[in-house]
Amino acid sequence: xxxxxxxxxxxxxxxxxxxxxxxxxxxxxxxxxxxxxxxxxxxxxxxxxxxxxxxxxxxxxxxxxxxxxxxxxxxxxxxxxxxxxxxxxxxxxxxxxxxxxxxxxxxxxxxxxxxxxxxxxxxxxxxxxxxxxxxxxxxxxxxxxxxxxxxxxxxxxxxxxxxxxxxxxxxxxxxxxxxxxxxxxxxxxxxxxxxxxxxx
Amino acid sequence: xxxxxxxxxxxxxxxxxxxxxxxxxxxxxxxxxxxxxxxxxxxxxxxxxxxxxxxxxxxxxxxxxxxxxxxxxxxxxxxxxxxxxxxxxxxxxxxxxxxxxxxxxxxxxxxxxxxxxxxxxxxxxxxxxxxxxxxxxxxxxxxxxxxxxxxxxxxxxxxxxxxxxxxxxxxxxxxxxxxxxxxxxxxxxxxxxxxxxxxxxxxxxxxxxxxxxxxxxxxxxxxxxxxxxxxxxxxxxxxxxxxxxxxxxxxxxxxxxxxxxxxxxxxxxxxxxxxxxxxxxxxxxxxxxxxxxxxxxxxxxxxxxxxxxxxxxxxxxxxxxxxxxxxxxxxxxxxxxxxxxxxxxxxxxxxxxxxxxxxxxxxxxxxxxxxxxxxxxxxxxxxxxxxxxxxxxxxxxxxxxxxxxxxxxxxxxxxxxxxxxxx
Numbered sequence: 001x002x003x004x005x006x007x008x009x010x011x012x013x014x015x016x017x018x019x020x021x022x023x024x025x026x027x028x029x030x031x032x033x034x035x036x037x038x039x040x041x042x043x044x045x046x047x048x049x050x051x052x053x054x055x056x057x058x059x060x061x062x063x064x065x066x067x068x069x070x071x072x073x074x075x076x077x078x079x080x081x082x083x084x085x086x087x088x089x090x091x092x093x094x095x096x097x098x099x100x101x102x103x104x105x106x107x108x109x110x111x112x113x114x115x116x117x118x119x120x121x122x123x124x125x126x127x128x129x130x131x132x133x134x135x136x137x138x139x140x141x142x143x144x145x146x147x148x149x150x151x152x153x154x155x156x157x158x159x160x161x162x163x164x165x166x167x168x169x170x171x172x173x174x175x176x177x178x179x180x181x182x183x184x185x186x187x188x189x190x191x192x193x194x195x196x197x198x199x200x
Numbered sequence: 201x202x203x204x205x206x207x208x209x210x211x212x213x214x215x216x217x218x219x220x221x222x223x224x225x226x227x228x229x230x231x232x233x234x235x236x237x238x239x240x241x242x243x244x245x246x247x248x249x250x251x252x253x254x255x256x257x258x259x260x261x262x263x264x265x266x267x268x269x270x271x272x273x274x275x276x277x278x279x280x281x282x283x284x285x286x287x288x289x290x291x292x293x294x295x296x297x298x299x300x301x302x303x304x305x306x307x308x309x310x311x312x313x314x315x316x317x318x319x320x321x322x323x324x325x326x327x328x329x330x331x332x333x334x335x336x337x338x339x340x341x342x343x344x345x346x347x348x349x350x351x352x353x354x355x356x357x358x359x360x361x362x363x364x365x366x367x368x369x370x371x372x373x374x375x376x377x378x379x380x381x382x383x384x385x386x387x388x389x390x391x392x393x394x395x396x397x398x399x400x401x402x403x404x405x406x407x408x409x410x411x412x413x414x415x416x417x418x419x420x421x422x423x424x425x426x427x428x429x430x431x432x433x434x435x436x437x438x439x440x441x442x443x444x445x446x447x448x449x450x451x452x453x454x455x456x457x458x459x460x461x462x463x464x465x466x467x468x469x470x471x472x473x474x475x476x477x478x479x480x481x482x483x484x485x486x487x488x489x490x491x492x493x494x495x496x497x498x499x500x501x502x503x504x505x506x507x508x509x510x511x512x513x514x515x516x517x518x519x520x521x522x523x524x525x526x527x528x529x530x531x532x533x534x535x536x537x538x539x540x541x542x543x544x545x546x547x548x549x550x551x552x553x554x555x556x557x558x559x560x561x562x563x564x565x566x567x568x569x570x571x572x573x574x575x576x577x578x579x580x581x582x583x584x585x586x587x588x589x590x591x592x593x594x595x596x597x598x599x600x601x602x603x604x605x606x607x608x609x610x611x612x613x614x615x616x617x618x619x620x621x622x623x
Contacts (some may be wrong), residue, residue, distance in 0.1 A: 029569070046584075
């Protein structure tokens with residue numbers, strides 16, 4: 001069933017894009033389909049807003065999946081070994097940190113995005129605006145995707161930690177080191193995102 | 201199984217179409233005449249029957265067998281020929297084949313068969329009877345064979361571009377009669393065949409094709425409101441008279457047709473025309489079309505220069521278009537909403553504007569690049585964002601479908617679990 005939906009989605013959009021492209025190509029207007037034209041003509045606010053949205057959205061997805069994985073394991077393991085529940089909240093906190101990275105980046109990016117009322121016709125100004133929009137999009141996408149996978153990773157490791165802790169309580173501290181490495185990945189994304197934004 | 205069945209159906213349909221196409225054979229008229237009467241026996245053919253290839257082959261071979269020794273057969277073939285060509289008359293009641301008529305008057309055993317299917321294929325059977333097949337390519341170097349038994353095939357060339365059909369056939373008529381008289385002077389027995397490969401269309405038009413072009417370029421009547429500027433490489437059109445608004449004074453411009461002039465340089469082409477208004481002012485507009493150096497293959501209408509000659513002063517202003525007018529070379533630009541050219545305090549408005557420079561022939565506009573795009577940038581952005589959201593939705597749906605209830609240890613008939621609360 002889910003493959004059907006996936007095929008439906010991919011098929012629909014492929015067909016739509018192919019149809020549009022063939023329409024232009026076969027009426028002799030292939031030149032009108034230009035990625036450069038699309039990038040130049042679309043509003044820079046599209047890119048900036050999409051970047052901010054993806055930033056917080058994707059990082060929260062990562063954090064959510066991580067917490068879901070870890071939480072389920074802690075709850076399950078806690079039935080037979082209730083001692084694990086307090087210690088293993090650290091895994092959940094690591095996952096949450098990932099969401100906070102995304103949130104902070106989104107707030108910083110929103111601060112740099114402001115709606116200008118006047119239409120800018122100067123080429124240099126226009127170029128700077130486009131650059132700012134693309135940087136915002138890139139930074140948002142960067143932080144979002146990095147935090148997404150970081151959250152997934154931390155969640156998986158945390159769940160393993162909870163279960164092994166329930167079995168043997170001396171294992172937990174060692175496994176925590178693995179989680180720290182997993183969390184560092186999220187930090188990388190945050191650093192790159194913030195560094196990109198500093199160029200605007 | 202169903203797919204195999206459908207494949208067979210498609211294959212069958214294709215076969216039918218192919219065979220049907222080949223069966224719809226062309227029927228062309230054939231005119232056969234001889235230089236000498238071989239015997240007193242005349243072989244005549246019924247006039248209205250449709251001859252198949254075999255029938256015609258039999259008829260022709262019978263004709264040739266009446267000769268003592270093999271005659272010289274000359275075949276004049278056109279690409280298109282039909283019965284209507286033979287019966288066509290112009291206003292003075294002359295036919296298209298005057299020379300051929302005089303030849304036939306002195307020839308023997310003239311046979312005209314109005315519809316034969318593929319006569320050339322029938323004539324090719326003469327090769328088996330010992331006739332030598334010779335295709336004549338060049339008339340000057342044509343050598344008349346001394347003895348008979350040769351089939352000379354003369355394929356007459358196609359019409360020239362501006363020639364209409366009666367002139368074309370008259371030219372061929374002269375050719376046929378000259379070749380035939382040459383052959384008759386040098387060979388004893390000549391059998392001539394005049395036919396075509398395919399049937400031609402009926403009734404050629406008496407007027408030249410240019411008439412249609414002339415209608416397109418008809419200058420608008422003085423009270424028509426269409427503005428059309430036509431020079432050798434630029435065409436500009438607007439469905440209404442242009443309107444100039446200069447410091448709140450509106451003027452409607454009427455084009456003076458004889459004043460349209462063209463100028464060209466390495467970087468631009470321009471067209472200039474005089475317009476009259478309801479006052480005594482005379483306005484000259486010059487449209488500058490630049491071939492873009494930044495994006496080669498595109499032309500752009502950069503500005504319109506506006507000269508006004510009123511009795512007390514002459515003024516020149518450069519008006520630029522509000523939205524860029526750019527299109528590739530070989531395409532025109534069209535805008536069904538107002539096209540506005542602006543400068544300080546003055547604006548020039550066209551309705552339904554269409555323009556194209558760098559044309560080879562200004563018969564008609566090429567395909568237009570519209571100012572209203574079908575897929576505007578907002579539409580593309582919307583599609584982009586919608587695809588992202590739709591992807592998220594699909595992912596969410598997939599995840600929800602993955603939820604499984606934990607009912608491995610459920611036993612509706614068993615004891616319910618009790619968990620003692622420990623402190």
